Amino acid sequence: MTTTDPDTGFRALDATPMGYGSMRRKEDARFVRGKGRYLDDIVLPGMLHAAILRSPHAHARIVSIDTSAAEAHPRVRAVITGETLAGLGLAWMPTLSHDVQSVLATDKVRFQGQEVAFVVAEDRYSARDALALVDVEYDPLPAVIDAQHALDADAPVIRDDQEGRTDNHIFDWEAGDAAATDDVFARADVVSSCDMLYPRSHPAPMETCGSIASMDPVSGKLTVYTTTQAPHAHRTVYALVAGLPEHKIQIISPDIGGGFGNKVGIYPGYVCAVVGSIVTGAPVKWTEDRSENLMSTSFARDYHMRGEIAATHDGKLLGVRVTVLADHGAFNGTAQPSKMPAGLFHVFSGSYDLAAAHCAVTGVYTNKAPGGVAYACSFRITEAVYLIERLVDVLAHDQGWDPAELRRTNLLRSEQFPYTTALGWEYDSGDYPRTLATALDMAGYDELRAEQKQVRSAYERGESPMLMGIGLSFFTEAVGAGPRRTMDILGLGMADGAELRIHPTGKAVLRLSCMTQGQGHQTTFAQIVAEELGISPDDIEVVQGDTDQTPFGLGTYGSRSTPVSGAATAMVARKVRDRARIVAAAMLEVSPDDLEWEKGAFRVAGDPAAAATMNEIAMAAHSDLELPDDVEGHLDATCVYNPPNLTYPCGAYVCVVDVDTATGQVKVRRFVAVDDCGVRINPMVVEGQVHGGLADGIGMALMEVMAFDTDGNHLGASFMDYLLPTAMECPSWELGETVTPSPHHPIGAKGVGESATVGSPPAVTNAVLDAIRVRHADMPLTPAAVWRAVRGTPLRTDLAIG
Known part of the structure; x- marks a missing residue:
C-alpha cells in the first residue's frame, strides 16, 4: 500500500487503502488543528473545581484535622475528609489486586503525597488556596523505604489497619519446578549469578489524571468524564463502591493525552469528585498537577x-x-x-x-x-x-x-x-x-x-x-x-466486545470496549473492517470511550488492543459478511453457496457479471427484499471475543x-x-x-x-x-x-x-x-x-x- 520516493527516500502513503497498509491516521486531522477534546476542554454548566490536600510525610499518625478555616473561605463549597467518606460508606475502595486502599487517610498516612482532604470551590485557584487553610496535626512515624528491610523484625507495620497484621508481607508466589531446576543446576558445567534491580519508574503521560463527576439528583444518574483506559471496568468499580446500578452510571473517556498504564486504575481523586458532586449538587472537576502525578499515581517496576x-x-x-x-x-x-x-x-x-x-x-x-x-x-x-x-x-x-x-x-x-x-x-x-x-x-x-x-x-x-x-x-x-478462564481483574474476565452496524448507504459504525490513548485506533480498527468487508476506512466510524455507547470490555493496556479488540473487530465483521451473503443470494436469486466473495462484493460462481456490492447489499438489507423466514434484515452483529x-x-x-x-x-x-x-x-x-x-x-x-x-x-x-x-x-x-x-x-x-x-x-x-x-x-x-x-x-x- 506504499511506495518510496527514490529521491527523498520517504514513503508515499495511500490516502484510503481498502484494507491493510500505511494510510494516514484518520484522527490526526483534528489533532493537528487543535480540535482534540481532552478533559481540560470540558466545561459543564455550574461546574466547581477541586483540589487535594496531600501528606508531607511518608508515614505518620493523623492526630487531628481542622477544616473550619477552609470551610469559611467565601469561595469554598465543601471540604471532604476521610470522616465524611466513612459516613457515606466510601472510605475504602478496591485496588486492581483485590487489596483495599483508603480514599482519604483517616488513621494515618502511608506515603508522601497520600490524599488527606478534598476541597471543592468555585474555581481551581480558590480550591488550591484553601488547602493551606486545612490544619492537619501529624505524629511522624519511621518510614520503610527499602523493600529489602520491609520484612525485618523491627520494621514498622505499614498496613496496621488490617486485623491481625504483624508485618509488611503481602504474598509469596512461585512458578516452575524447583526440584527439576535444582537438579539441572547441580549437573551444569558453569553457573553465573547476578543481583539486579529494575528500579521504580513512572509512565509520566503528557496529560495528567483527572475527572469530572456530575450526579443528577432528579434522575439519579452519575456521569463521569475521566482520563481512563478502561471505561467499563471503572463503571463496575464505581457501582461496587457506591452501590449504584451500572445503568445509572455513564463513564466517558474523552481524548487522552497518553496513558501507558497510568490511567487504568481508579484514584482517590476520582471517587472524591463523585462525592463532591453528591454533596454540592453540582458537577465537580479535579485535575492533578505534574508533581501530584509523579508522587502519587501508579508507578511501575521496583x-x-x-x-x-x-x-x-x-x-x-x-x-x-x-x-x-x-x-x-x-x-x-x-x-x-x-x-x-x-x-x-x-x-x-x-x-x-x-x-x-x-x-x-x-x-x-x-x-x-x-x-x-x-x-x-x-x-x-x-x-x-x-x-x-x-x-x-x-x-x-x-x-x-x-x-x-x-x-x-x-x-x-x-x-x-x-x-x-x-x-x-x-x-x-x-x-x-x-x-x-x-x-x-x-x-x-x-x-x-x-x-x-x-x-x-x-x-x-x-x-x-x-x-x-x-x-x-x-x-x-x-x-x-486473556482468556477469561485464567485471567481476570476484580473478577471481570478479560474478554472484549465489538458491535458493527452497516447503514443503508453502506457507511459503518464500529463500537468497541477498548480505549485509545494515541495509538491510532480509529484508523487501525477501521482498516480491519475495510479488509473484511471492502468498505473504505473513510466510511467507517470507530466509537470508543463511552459506556452508554459501547459494549462491555476491560479496556486498553498490556498491548490488548489488536490481540483482543482487533480480533473482536475481525470476527464481528465476518458475522456481518455472513449475513450479507444471505442478502446477496436473495438479491441475485441464487443459493448462498453459489456466491464467491471478492473484497467488496459477492459474485455468482461462473457468472462474474452477476454481482452485488456491499453498498447494494446494505441498501437491500433495509428494503422490502424478501429474505428467508429465519433471516432478519439489516446488516449488524455483535461479538464478545475471549482469546484462546x-x-x-x-x-x-x-x-x-x-x-x-x-x-x-x-x-x-x-x-x-x-x-x-x-x-x-x-x-x-x-x-x-x-x-x-x-x-x-x-x-x-x-x-x-x-x-x-x-x-x-x-x-x-x-x-x-x-x-x-x-x-x-x-x-x-x-x-x-x-x-x-x-x-x-x-x-x-x-x-x-x-x-x-x-x-x-x-x-x-x-x-x-x-x-x-x-x-x-x-x-x-x-x-x-x-x-x-x-x-x-x-x-x-x-x-x-x-
Whole structure:
C-alpha cells in the first residue's frame, strides 16, 4: 500500500487503502488543528473545581484535622475528609489486586503525597488556596523505604489497619519446578549469578489524571468524564463502591493525552469528585498537577531480583533460577490478572530452549505510592525480559563468549512452535533465528566489533577517553491478556466486545470496549473492517470511550488492543459478511453457496457479471427484499471475543553506544530494532509505536529514577528531577521486521504497543556495560553511575532507588 520516493527516500502513503497498509491516521486531522477534546476542554454548566490536600510525610499518625478555616473561605463549597467518606460508606475502595486502599487517610498516612482532604470551590485557584487553610496535626512515624528491610523484625507495620497484621508481607508466589531446576543446576558445567534491580519508574503521560463527576439528583444518574483506559471496568468499580446500578452510571473517556498504564486504575481523586458532586449538587472537576502525578499515581517496576543461569561448557543454556522481592508500595494496587500476584513475570525463561526454570516472588509493603501499573509491559514482562537478557550477558562476560553467538545457539527454532516453556506457557509462533540474523545483518555486527577493538585500543593507549559498546537483547512478550478462564481483574474476565452496524448507504459504525490513548485506533480498527468487508476506512466510524455507547470490555493496556479488540473487530465483521451473503443470494436469486466473495462484493460462481456490492447489499438489507423466514434484515452483529491464548510477539535489538569515561556521559549512536508482531495492519502506526517504546527504553536505562531519602521524601516530583528522554538523546531508529502470523488470532496479528519498551532497556544497559567491561550495574546508568562504575566507586547508600 506504499511506495518510496527514490529521491527523498520517504514513503508515499495511500490516502484510503481498502484494507491493510500505511494510510494516514484518520484522527490526526483534528489533532493537528487543535480540535482534540481532552478533559481540560470540558466545561459543564455550574461546574466547581477541586483540589487535594496531600501528606508531607511518608508515614505518620493523623492526630487531628481542622477544616473550619477552609470551610469559611467565601469561595469554598465543601471540604471532604476521610470522616465524611466513612459516613457515606466510601472510605475504602478496591485496588486492581483485590487489596483495599483508603480514599482519604483517616488513621494515618502511608506515603508522601497520600490524599488527606478534598476541597471543592468555585474555581481551581480558590480550591488550591484553601488547602493551606486545612490544619492537619501529624505524629511522624519511621518510614520503610527499602523493600529489602520491609520484612525485618523491627520494621514498622505499614498496613496496621488490617486485623491481625504483624508485618509488611503481602504474598509469596512461585512458578516452575524447583526440584527439576535444582537438579539441572547441580549437573551444569558453569553457573553465573547476578543481583539486579529494575528500579521504580513512572509512565509520566503528557496529560495528567483527572475527572469530572456530575450526579443528577432528579434522575439519579452519575456521569463521569475521566482520563481512563478502561471505561467499563471503572463503571463496575464505581457501582461496587457506591452501590449504584451500572445503568445509572455513564463513564466517558474523552481524548487522552497518553496513558501507558497510568490511567487504568481508579484514584482517590476520582471517587472524591463523585462525592463532591453528591454533596454540592453540582458537577465537580479535579485535575492533578505534574508533581501530584509523579508522587502519587501508579508507578511501575521496583523489583529486586537475584538470577542464576546454568549452562554447559559449549554454551548450551540449561536452566534459570530466580528469587524476587517486589516492592508494591503502601497499598497493593498492582494491575495484574488476579490468579498471578506477580503478574506474568514467569515468562522470564525468555526466548530460549531451557530444560527447567523456577522463580519465587515475595511482595512487600513500603512507604511509597501504591502500584504498580502495567506500564508499557504486559504485567511484569519488562522485568522478566530484563532479567534473562542481563543474565545471558553476564554469562557471556564470565565465560568470554560472544553474546550474539550465545543467543544464536540457544534461541528457539521455528520448527519447535507451538512451544511450551518450562513454566507452562505456550508460545504460538516465531522464527527467532531469522529475526536475530536480520538485526545483526542490519547493524553490521562483525564490522561493529572490529570498530570497537580499534576504539578500545586508542583508549588503552591513552589517546581518547571514549569507549564503544554493543548491546543485544532478544525478547518474547506475552500480550492480549486473556482468556477469561485464567485471567481476570476484580473478577471481570478479560474478554472484549465489538458491535458493527452497516447503514443503508453502506457507511459503518464500529463500537468497541477498548480505549485509545494515541495509538491510532480509529484508523487501525477501521482498516480491519475495510479488509473484511471492502468498505473504505473513510466510511467507517470507530466509537470508543463511552459506556452508554459501547459494549462491555476491560479496556486498553498490556498491548490488548489488536490481540483482543482487533480480533473482536475481525470476527464481528465476518458475522456481518455472513449475513450479507444471505442478502446477496436473495438479491441475485441464487443459493448462498453459489456466491464467491471478492473484497467488496459477492459474485455468482461462473457468472462474474452477476454481482452485488456491499453498498447494494446494505441498501437491500433495509428494503422490502424478501429474505428467508429465519433471516432478519439489516446488516449488524455483535461479538464478545475471549482469546484462546495470549499472543507472543518477539524482537531482536542491537544498540551501539559511545561512552565518555571522563564524564560518564553515554550517547546512543545507533539502535537497530527488528520486531515480529505478526500481521501488520498499518505499518506506519506500528513504526510509531516502536519509536515511542525505544525512546522509553533509553529513558529507563539512562536517566529515569524515582529516588527517596531515608525519611521517605520523594526526590523526583518534577521534570527537573525525573528526567525524560527527548529527541536529543535518541538516534535515528533503524527498524526492520519479520512476520510470523499468530495461528490462533483471526488475522494473525500479535500486538506491538509495548514490545520496544520491553526489549530496549536491556539492549541499552548491555551496550553500556559492554563498553566499560563491567559485569553489572543497575539502571539508570546516569553519567554519575557510569563514572563510578568505570572507577569501581560504590554508589551512595543514603538513598532508596526504586
